Amino acid sequence: MEKLIDNSLLKCVSEIYDYKDKFIFQNPEIEQKLESDLNSIANFFAIDNKVAAVFSIIICDQLSGESYSVTRIMKSLGFKPLQFMQTIEELNQWKSKGLLRSTMRRSSKPTNEYVFSKEVIDAVIYNDILKLNIEIPENQNEAFLNIRSYINNVLVTVEKDYVVDVLINYVHKFKQFELIKEIFDNEDLNELEKVILFYVIAYAQYGVQEFDLDLILDYFDDESNLHFRFKQRVSTEKSKLFTDGYLEFEVPGFIDFSIVLPGEKLKKHINFDINKSEQSTFSPKYSTLIAPESLGITNLYFNTDTQKSIDEVLLLTSNSFTEVMQRFEENAINPGLSMLYYGLPGTGKTELVKQIAKLNNRMLLLVDVASIKSKWVGESEKNIKRVFNEYRQALKFYGETPILFFNECDALISKRNDVQSSVDQMNNTMQNILLQELEDFKGIFVATTNLIQNIDKAFDRRILYKLHLDEPENETRFKILKSHFPNYSDSLLLEISNKHHLTGGQIQNLKKKFLVEQILFKNVESTEENFKNYIESELNFRKNKKKSIGFS
DSSP: OOOOOOOHHHHHHHHTTTTSSSGGGGHHHHHHHHHHHHHHHEEEEEOOHHHHHHHHHHHHHTTTTOOOBHHHHHHHHTTTTTHHHHHHHHHHHHHHHHHHEEEEEOOOEEEEEEEEEEEHHHHHHTTTTGGGGGGOOHHHHHHHHHHHHHHHHHHSSOOOHHHHHHHHHHHGGGGHHHHHHHHOOOOTTTHHHHHHHHHHHHHTTTOOOBHHHHHHHHHOOOOOHHHHHHHHHHHHHHHTTTTTTTTSSSSOOOTTTTTTOOOOHHHHTTTTTGGGGGOOOOOOOEEEEEEGSSOOOOOOOOOHHHHHHHHHHHTTTTTHHHHHHHHHHHHOOEEEEEEEEEOOOTTHHHHHHHHHHHHTTOOOOEHHHHOOOOOSSHHHHHHHHHHHHHHHHHHOOOOOEEEEEEEOOHHHOOOOOOOOOOHHHHHHHHHHHHHHHHHTEEEEEEESSSSSGBBBBBGGGTSEEEEEEOOHHHHHHHHHHHHTTTSSSSHHHHHHHHHHOHHHHHHHHHHHHHHHHHHOOSSOOOOOHHHHHHHHHHHHHOOOOOOOEEEE
């Protein structure tokens, strides 16, 4: 562990902190007493004494795990109105360098509370201003790997208004490298366009070769005006991103910002042969990534005819998948497998998809349709395209073909409406995009729905397997009950199976209630009477008019 070289600076910071509520700059006696400490901090950071006082309090609060509004801090120091403005301006300069940032609330909105970067804190603790410097690697490829790591951190911690400035300040330190210098020296590129190029290059180094510029722009600003101005510059050729060969569209002559590739000017500088084991983890934004090893083995029971179809699906998604897709291509058929599982709630649709991923060691990209719908006009439609763009990146990243899983997508694949509102227009457009994506789909796509009768007929041709998971028959239901409640007699479970048309999901709920009973009431085994009461409650809760709390 690195030893503290000199704590004198930290002592100065602590001394100032002790007077934080004493209106230092309205009390000449205290200000004179702290003059030496203030000068030490001011000289260290090349700032004036008043800003040095604010820095000291922020640093001490941060080290103690507290945070206060910078406005409150300045009031407690006795600042005059003009000094408020000057100090805020100085703080903003440090924010633009990535050395200071506003804290974030759960709403992801910045607050008036500030924290310093790790580099600043280390500089104070070790009394070494050189801690603010970064180590420059020997070659350009390593430089962009460092830049990529920095970008990942900035996109999470820095408020969007400062992301471009922070990245420009950081990457400028690597200007000795040919490509970085060329981009900085290109006066036809504005700062946003330069940052976009640095982002593309940094991720291309990790093997990503397709980029969604709409998504990248979202990282830098939430306002649609930024998107509009950027696209206007590109379409009117005021921007040289595409005309100078830095970037190119997937289809030449067709402007589609959702799929952009590195141009020839970048390719000659980028090492696309980095070993995949050195790549970062794949982190999708519009779907939830579920690794097969995180899933447990669950015994599922289906009716005999359904089980035969499921066995076929399991075989098709096993090692046989690659061979089948090759045969598809040999016969001029698009190498994609699309499936739709439909049936009543609780029949095992979602769990079946997870078990297919588990048993065949495939990553699962779970899409919550409700979460990709946006209140902003046009964003929901873009989000559908972004989901498929992420999946195409996953195809390149993983050795085994992952599964793209649209769970409970009734609203997305239901019959299209006559357009009577903007919502109707949005839903129809989202569905058209989904249909087009499925037309050219490569990989494994699975969707689930409860209401097959509402599915638009346009999906019939685009879905290869339609698998109905119907309500379990008596024999199947008995197997499910037996697997969850092995301590009960077969005669009781047969009686329940014959009398009550429980689904697998309902039986799973019963199991959960039993576990709760064991934990709360220390009952190792529930009585048969409780068992039957739970069943009645599960089946008839919608009929109960009396409101109650609990399981009865």
